[in-house]
Amino acid sequence: MSQEVHKVGDDDYADAIGRTQTTHAVIAADRVEALAATLDLESVPGDTGTVPPGWHWLFFNPFVRRSHLGPDGHPKRGGFLPDVKLPRRMWAGGRLVYHAPLPVGPTVARTSEIANVAVKNGSAGTLVFVTVRHTIAHDGAVCIEEEQDIVYRDAPAPGAAKSRPAPAPESAEWSEPVQPDPVLLFRYSALTSNGHRIHYDQRYVREEEGYPDLVVHGPLIATLLHGLATRSRPQQPLSRFEFRAMAPLFVDRGFHVEAARQENGDGLSLWAKGPDGELTMRAEAAFRP
Numbered sequence: 001m002s003q004e005v006h007k008v009g010d011d012d013y014a015d016a017i018g019r020t021q022t023t024h025a026v027i028a029a030d031r032v033e034a035l036a037a038t039l040d041l042e043s044v045p046g047d048t049g050t051v052p053p054g055w056h057w058l059f060f061n062p063f064v065r066r067s068h069l070g071p072d073g074h075p076k077r078g079g080f081l082p083d084v085k086l087p088r089r090m091w092a093g094g095r096l097v098y099h100a101p102l103p104v105g106p107t108v109a110r111t112s113e114i115a116n117v118a119v120k121n122g123s124a125g126t127l128v129f130v131t132v133r134h135t136i137a138h139d140g141a142v143c144i145e146e147e148q149d150i151v152y153r154d155a156p157a158p159g160a161a162k163s164r165p166a167p168a169p170e171s172a173e174w175s176e177p178v179q180p181d182p183v184l185l186f187r188y189s190a191l192t193s194n195g196h197r198i199h200y201d202q203r204y205v206r207e208e209e210g211y212p213d214l215v216v217h218g219p220l221i222a223t224l225l226h227g228l229a230t231r232s233r234p235q236q237p238l239s240r241f242e243f244r245a246m247a248p249l250f251v252d253r254g255f256h257v258e259a260a261r262q263e264n265g266d267g268l269s270l271w272a273k274g275p276d277g278e279l280t281m282r283a284e285a286a287f288r289p
């Protein structure tokens, strides 16, 4: 990463860079099966006894004590994650390398490091991007490497104009509809131990964060794109996946996950298309030969 600027106002985030944390999780079969049911799949896809790509987001999110939660329902900032003062947190994207399947059953370690903090100007004010580098290893062998981008934004200015998302591509070779009902959002929050109120607390999301309705989880959309990628190439294991969340999706507003062969490459380009045809997430997937 090349960004050098870690300051917003008087806050200097340089100290946070390089901070590490290790979390352990039992890769429990019942949780993996519960996600299959939540995604309305007949069974867990892929090889028996392994976690499908993207499903590792089920694990490693600790249930902290209630008194240690911040106003958004996430653990208070200033522990592992830097104490960014901007109130609205979103999952902005990530880059994943799948080295080996994550086995179901054992207790597995995830080591996390704050890789970068970048302050940028967005269309509606300051954005602070925190990039966390995760390594998930079992028995000394790395299974997954991931860089996760979390973005923090200012509260919306009253009457501020909304930025207009770009249209999604019209070149889909694969397209699947998704109906994000409140039960899907609730079950995904529960399964991923995610207390973020933007996914279930309608008063909070409207009054405090200024969104029109409950927000669909970024990792859920990325998981659905992973699923489309692996179904489109059943013979080839996924080796890399990168994605960027471009605009939010909301509860009860149907959207599509779509894919096409890459124009310049052997992999797939994928995206989520919102209810008005807008591009809400884009992704690239690479596969082993």
Ligand SMILES: CC(C)(COP(=O)(O)OP(=O)(O)OC[C@H]1O[C@@H](n2cnc3c(N)ncnc32)[C@H](O)[C@@H]1OP(=O)(O)O)[C@@H](O)C(=O)NCCC(=O)NCCSC(=O)C[C@](C)(O)C(=O)O
Pocket (backbone or CB within 6 Å): 074, 089, 090, 091, 092, 093, 120, 121, 122, 123, 124, 125, 127, 129, 149, 151, 153, 163, 194, 196, 215, 216, 217, 218, 219, 244, 245, 246, 247, 248, 249
């Ligand atoms: C991120 C938003 C606010 C920026 O929107 P904007 O209009 O303010 O920004 P912009 O003007 O388009 O771009 C400004 C700068 O930011 C960069 N940028 C712009 N977007 C990204 C991105 N995604 N990843 C990395 N960089 C990004 C962009 O490249 C540019 O950099 P530059 O000045 O160097 O050229 C906007 O794109 C957006 O709303 N995206 C959708 C976010 C979303 O819906 N996430 C999923 C739901 S939140 C969630 O699931 C949460 C969870 C799971 O509970 C959880 O807490 O972990």
